[in-house]
Amino acid sequence: MIQEPYLICRATSAxxxxxxxxxxxxxxxxxxxxxxxxxxxxxxxxxxxxxxxxREALPVRMDEHIVTLGEGFTPLVVDDLLGRxxxxxxxxxxxxxxxxxxxxxxxxxxxxxxxxxxxxxxxSGNAGAAIAAxxxxxxxxxxxxxxxxxxxxxxxxxxxFGANLHAIEGSREDVSRAVLHAAExxxxxxxxxxxxxxxxxxxxAYEVVExxxxxxxxAIVLPAGNGTLLIGTYLGLRELLAAGIISKPPRLxxxxxxxxAPLHARWSGREMEIQPTIxxxxxxxxxxxxxxxxxxxxxxxGAIVAVSEEQIRDAHALALRRGYCIEPTSATAIAALxxxxxxxxxxxxxxxxxxxxxxxxxxxxx
Ligand SMILES: *Cc1c(COP(=O)(O)O)cnc(C)c1O
Numbered sequence: 206m207i208q209e210p211y212l213i214c215r216a217t218s219a220x221x222x223x224x225x226x227x228x229x230x231x232x233x234x235x236x237x238x239x240x241x242x243x244x245x246x247x248x249x250x251x252x253x254x255x256x257x258x259x260r261e262a263l264p265v266r267m268d269e270h271i272v273t274l275g276e277g278f279t280p281l282v283v284d285d286l287l288g289r290x291x292x293x294x295x296x297x298x299x300x301x302x303x304x305x306x307x308x309x310x311x312x313x314x315x316x317x318x319x320x321x322x323x324x325x326x327x328x329s330g331n332a333g334a335a336i337a338a339x340x341x342x343x344x345x346x347x348x349x350x351x352x353x354x355x356x357x358x359x360x361x362x363x364x365x366f367g368a369n370l371h372a373i374e375g376s377r378e379d380v381s382r383a384v385l386h387a388a389e390x391x392x393x394x395x396x397x398x399x400x401x402x403x404x405x406x407x408x409x410a411y412e413v414v415e416x417x418x419x420x421x422x423x424a425i426v427l428p429a430g431n432g433t434l435l436i437g438t439y440l441g442l443r444e445l446l447a448a449g450i451i452s453k454p455p456r457l458x459x460x461x462x463x464x465x466a467p468l469h470a471r472w473s474g475r476e477m478e479i480q481p482t483i484x485x486x487x488x489x490x491x492x493x494x495x496x497x498x499x500x501x502x503x504x505x506x507g508a509i510v511a512v513s514e515e516q517i518r519d520a521h522a523l524a525l526r527r528g529y530c531i532e533p534t535s536a537t538a539i540a541a542l543x544x545x546x547x548x549x550x551x552x553x554x555x556x557x558x559x560x561x562x563x564x565x566x567x568x569x570x571x
Contacts, residue, residue, distance in 0.1 A: 210238055277299075284527065292553045303486075408437075464514060483566065484517055
């Protein structure tokens with residue numbers, strides 16, 4: 206590491222050391238990790254096909270602290286969908302079935318490096334399963350808070366890794382309140398608050414660029430709720446630009462379900478209405494890092510799109526009929542292709558989660 210990384214409060218610019226287990230600023234503000242890693246692409250080729258091949262860009266000091274299940278370097282498959290050529294990044298093919306393993310591997314590695322023995326996390330399912338699996342691998346005890354209404358396959362997945370599962374009655378906000386109370390005394394391995402998670406999800410950008418021959422695509426289409434993939438991808442692209450590996454970032458197209466689309470409302474200046482949606486993984490009414498989501502889209506010349514339930518169902522059925530076993534949340538990105546992708550350009554679409562995460566939604570017609 207060339208420059209010593211530090212944590213910085215987004216609200217006050219207060220700085221903190223990376224040697225203490227801290228997930229928010231003293232005043233309660235969100236933290237980012239300030240650091241400009243340098244990666245030499247020539248050194249990457251001969252390394253194993255996991256996200257740890259970008260070792261110099263991952264903020265864990267000692268190799269012995271790395272917690273890995275061989276995650277990452279997911280396939281980038283070319284296909285023709287909805288009348289156009291696309292590159293599909295199969296993020297459903299992770300150890301726990303979603304790209305959240307990117308963030309969990311890096312965050313739990315750093316947690317182990319800090320000597321933390323116990324963590325808490327909350328999620329609608331996939332982030333909780335990822336943190337639970339990597340904590341199991343690291344021998345770290347964890348408590349995962351989920352809404353009682355979360356899909357039963359996701360709850361079983363969290364519990365099977367030995368995590369203490371807390372199914373909270375009430376709204377998603379009630380779950381947040383419960384975990385924030387627990388986080389007063391235990392390290393919060395949050396996929397939204399904890400800055401190390403984003404230094405894992407950023408490897409999505411590194412992989413896409415490497416798989417295209419160290420070239421940037423023209424656009425990347427991905428689902429967004431809290432924006433953990435969106436913000437991570439933008440972070441990775443900024444690092445690749447700073448290192449001179451790419452010269453122009455792709456347009457980031459963030460996709461929301463129209464039933465719960467606060468980022469889209471902010472982007473387009475419209476009112477938001479909340480309705481139930483099949484895209485449970487991105488149904489976040491008040492994303493904590495909204496400003497960063499908007500910045501990622503604006504700075505890349507991208508867009509925020511909302512797709513209807515009918516469009517999500519159609520896109521899900523289309524994906525399944527072509528052999529891609531994905532969950533409905535992931536189909537939002539395919540649905541957005543109709544709106545946003547321009548005719549002749551390289552477009553990457555993130556297929557974020559495995560279909561077996563919600564087996565009841567895999568009916569023949571979807
Ligand atoms: C987490 C997740 C997303 C993106 O959600 P964010 O709230 O933006 O982090 C998309 N698809 C799936 C399957 C997910 O688990």
